[in-house]
Amino acid sequence: MSAVMFEGLPARRWHFGAYVFVVAALLWLFRDTALSMVAIWERSATFAHAFLVPPIAGWLVWRCRDRLARAPLRALPWMLLPMAAACALWVAGELVSVSAASQFALVALIVLSVPALFGWTFTRLIVFPLGFLFFAVPMGEFLVPTLIDHTANFTVSALRSSGIPVYRDGNVFIIPSGSWSVVEACSGVRYLIASLMVGSLFAYLNYRTMWRRWAFVGVSLVVPIVANWLRAYMIVMIGHLSGNTLAVGVDHIIYGWVFFGVVVGLMFWIGSLWAEPDEPSTEPQDRPMAGAAAPASARWLTAAGVVALAAGAHLLLGKVDSSLPVAVPVLAWPERAAASSELPFTPGFRNPIAQSAAAMQEGDRPVWVWIGYYRQQGLDRKLVSSVNQTVDPEDRRWTRVDSRRQEVDVGLPLDVLSGTLRETTRIGGASGERLHYWQWYWVDGQFEVSDVRAKLRQAWQQLAGRGDDGAVMIVVTPADPDADKTLSSFVAPRLEGWRRWLGSVRAAGQAP
Numbered sequence: 350m351s352a353v354m355f356e357g358l359p360a361r362r363w364h365f366g367a368y369v370f371v372v373a374a375l376l377w378l379f380r381d382t383a384l385s386m387v388a389i390w391e392r393s394a395t396f397a398h399a400f401l402v403p404p405i406a407g408w409l410v411w412r413c414r415d416r417l418a419r420a421p422l423r424a425l426p427w428m429l430l431p432m433a434a435a436c437a438l439w440v441a442g443e444l445v446s447v448s449a450a451s452q453f454a455l456v457a458l459i460v461l462s463v464p465a466l467f468g469w470t471f472t473r474l475i476v477f478p479l480g481f482l483f484f485a486v487p488m489g490e491f492l493v494p495t496l497i498d499h500t501a502n503f504t505v506s507a508l509r510s511s512g513i514p515v516y517r518d519g520n521v522f523i524i525p526s527g528s529w530s531v532v533e534a535c536s537g538v539r540y541l542i543a544s545l546m547v548g549s550l551f552a553y554l555n556y557r558t559m560w561r562r563w564a565f566v567g568v569s570l571v572v573p574i575v576a577n578w579l580r581a582y583m584i585v586m587i588g589h590l591s592g593n594t595l596a597v598g599v600d601h602i603i604y605g606w607v608f609f610g611v612v613v614g615l616m617f618w619i620g621s622l623w624a625e626p627d628e629p630s631t632e633p634q635d636r637p638m639a640g641a642a643a644p645a646s647a648r649w650l651t652a653a654g655v656v657a658l659a660a661g662a663h664l665l666l667g668k669v670d671s672s673l674p675v676a677v678p679v680l681a682w683p684e685r686a687a688a689s690s691e692l693p694f695t696p697g698f699r700n701p702i703a704q705s706a707a708a709m710q711e712g713d714r715p716v717w718v719w720i721g722y723y724r725q726q727g728l729d730r731k732l733v734s735s736v737n738q739t740v741d742p743e744d745r746r747w748t749r750v751d752s753r754r755q756e757v758d759v760g761l762p763l764d765v766l767s768g769t770l771r772e773t774t775r776i777g778g779a780s781g782e783r784l785h786y787w788q789w790y791w792v793d794g795q796f797e798v799s800d801v802r803a804k805l806r807q808a809w810q811q812l813a814g815r816g817d818d819g820a821v822m823i824v825v826t827p828a829d830p831d832a833d834k835t836l837s838s839f840v841a842p843r844l845e846g847w848r849r850w851l852g853s854v855r856a857a858g859q860a861p
Contacts, residue, residue, distance in 0.1 A: 364466060368466050368467070379451075379458075383455060386487060390487065395489075395538060395542060403482070416474050420470050421471070424468065424650075425469070429654045431461055435461060444807070444811045448728060453483070457483075458655070458659065460480075460482060462655055463475070465655060466648060481549070492536075492541070493538050499578070500537060504531065504581045526589045529585055540577050543573075544572060544613060544616075545569055548568070548569020551620060555625065557625045573613070576609055576612040577609075680854065692823075692825065694740050697740050698821055701722055704721045716839050717826075719824075720822050720823075723820065739752070740770060747770050747784075748771055748773050750770065754798060757840075764799075765787040767788075770825075784827060785832035790821055790822075791821075815855075818855040
């Protein structure tokens with residue numbers, strides 16, 4: 350908000366000064382969170398658009414300067430309540446290393462400071478610019494697996510409808526001219542996020558009625574998804590018809606962005622046909638809006654309250670962090686097992702503080718067990734993270750074909766992530782080796798498969814002063830119709846022993 354709109358109005362300048370003080374204090378206190386956002390903008394092409402969000406929001410506020418200059422100002426101290434909730438969200442995000450939650454909380458604090466210091470009449474005039482700031486939060490990558498699956502489904506169906514035979518194995522499919530796979534870059538999440546941001550801005554600037562705005566936002570969500578499906582299908586078709594001389598390598602990406610640009614351009618052109626002109630204002634420009642005057646004491650008390658909440662969040666986090674254990678755990682299997690330096694595949698869980706693998710037997714069938722142990726978690730070491738996968742993406746030999754949540758009978762209640770791994774060196778071959786796996790977390794003494802519940806358990810564990818220890822376990826056996834039965838027979842007599850063993854590992858790390 351520009352100081353120009355407050356010239357000649359001392360009270361307004363003081364309100365503006367209070368807001369600048371609050372925002373500066375928030376950015377200083379939460380500087381690590383703010384810098385982590387900028388770092389993601391810099392390194393990720395998916396979120397590079399976020400650099401434009403603050404200046405666009407500022408320009409949108411500037412467009413409203415005449416009405417803002419006449420809006421009554423009234424501090425709302427009770428807004429400290431939702432701001433306290435935002436501080437709690439930041440603490441929780443830091444405890445469980447969910448940077449998107451911490452970053453969302455910081456933006457929410459900056460946004461909520463506006464009604465807290467200026468009141469609702471003032472805030473209603475700039476609701477969209479304030480909401481637009483949330484596009485600066487780098488979030489949305491959790492949609493990648495779902496978008497990949499839908500893109501693969503459409504591409505395979507479209508190819509078969511075009512008369513091309515397709516052999517599909519997970520997100521990899523083979524046609525007579527070669528093999529293709531739908532990977533993260535093909536998910537369309539970049540198109541989706543960019544289209545949603547630009548589409549929301551277009552709707553705000555071109556429509557006055559809410560139903561038209563929301564309808565166009567809905568279109569800006571659907572169009573990039575469908576456009577990405579068509580893009581994937583056309584790239585495969587171009588490669589197939591050209592003998593794999595076109596739409597491969599760099600031009601694969603170029604064709605995709607050109608097609609997306611054309612589609613989005615058409616979307617905006619069609620949307621402009623229903624644009625609504627601005628309604629002329631019948632309100633005298635020199636007449637202040639109705640509203641009560643703002644007591645100066647409430648303004649500065651509210652500003653001080655915001656800063657106190659932010660400082661309190663850091664104190665609470667520091668107190669919880671001080672209880673984290675520092676010892677590196679020693680993972681010695683509680684039963685006799687053949688030590689194995691490696692599994693048939695490479696697990697894709699990043700940076701565990703300790704890990705161990707073992708080769709065992711269930712009857713005459715081999716079973717491999719791997720555990721990744723996490724402690725003192727942070728941005729570069731997280732048990733539950735969207736970048737963690739059963740198989741490391743750099744493992745060129747193995748790929749995950751499918752996965753599903755499954756309740757298994759092992760004598761104790763246990764939900765697992767169950768799936769199949771395929772040896773990619775013999776793709777599509779009848780003799781290609783396959784493995785069947787179960788995977789689950791251990792957090793705060795309990796076994797869990799849900800990412801959300803595992804994160805919540807971890808937060809509660811830290812608030813209770815029990816550290817942030819957690820682990821992931823993967824058990825694997827050759828895939829066949831009896832694979833689940835084999836793993837059930839193997840896990841059932843050992844599960845409770847594993848629980849006690851992991852508890853002792855955590856206790857050893859917390860010992861003085």
